[in-house]
Amino acid sequence: MPRLPYAADASETADRMRARRGGRLTPLDRLLLHSPPVADGWNRLLGAIRSESTLPDDIRELVILRVAVINRAEYEWAAHEPLARRGGLGDAHLAVLRDEGEPAVLAPAQRAALAYADAMTRDVEVPDELFDVLGEHFDQRQIVELTATVGAYNLVSRFLVAMQITPADRAAEARA
CATH class of the missing domain: 1.20.1290.10 (AhpD-like)
Known part of the structure; x- marks a missing residue:
């Protein structure tokens, strides 16, 4: 069990995270949502690394x-x-x-x-x-x-x- 309870996931930030993840939030996402600005930046950065990189x-x-x-x-x-x-x-x-x-x-x-x-x-x-x-x-x-x-x-x-x-x-x- 994580050290903090999961945050509420009814927000525009959560929706953007779901869109990147194919519709579901992960436990990591649900903890990050305690800080919507951090969650939003994290989502964008990791989205770029995972899907916009030219690395094999x-x-x-x-x-x-x-x-x-x-x-x-x-x-x-x-x-x-x-x-x-x-x-x-x-x-x-x-x-x-x-x-x-x-x-x-x-x-x-x-x-x-x-x-x-x-x-x-x-x-x-x-x-x-x-x-x-x-x-x-x-x-x-x-x-x-x-x-x-x-x-x-x-x-x-x-x-x-x-x-x-x-x-x-x-x-x-x-x-x-």
């Missing part, structure tokens, strides 16, 4: 899942694992993200994105040599989008963990 699906979901692992955000993992699989990541890739597999299964661009997500999430500062490798796989727009994705999902995961939103909350919401 496998790269986007790979870094989202890696952030979830590092920050111990199981809700985030549960929400994005199906998206990662649809984006082309298989069991061997997911094992690497959980530090249980062989990194050689990752393509060079995936390895570069993973190292970047690790540095941004664990150390905040990214060494120049690591940043320079990104240019071998991504254009400037994609590097900005990759950076924003890792940063945004650090925000998401830290919010989820702090508010104690779990996969059980997601499952309960799906049954409702």
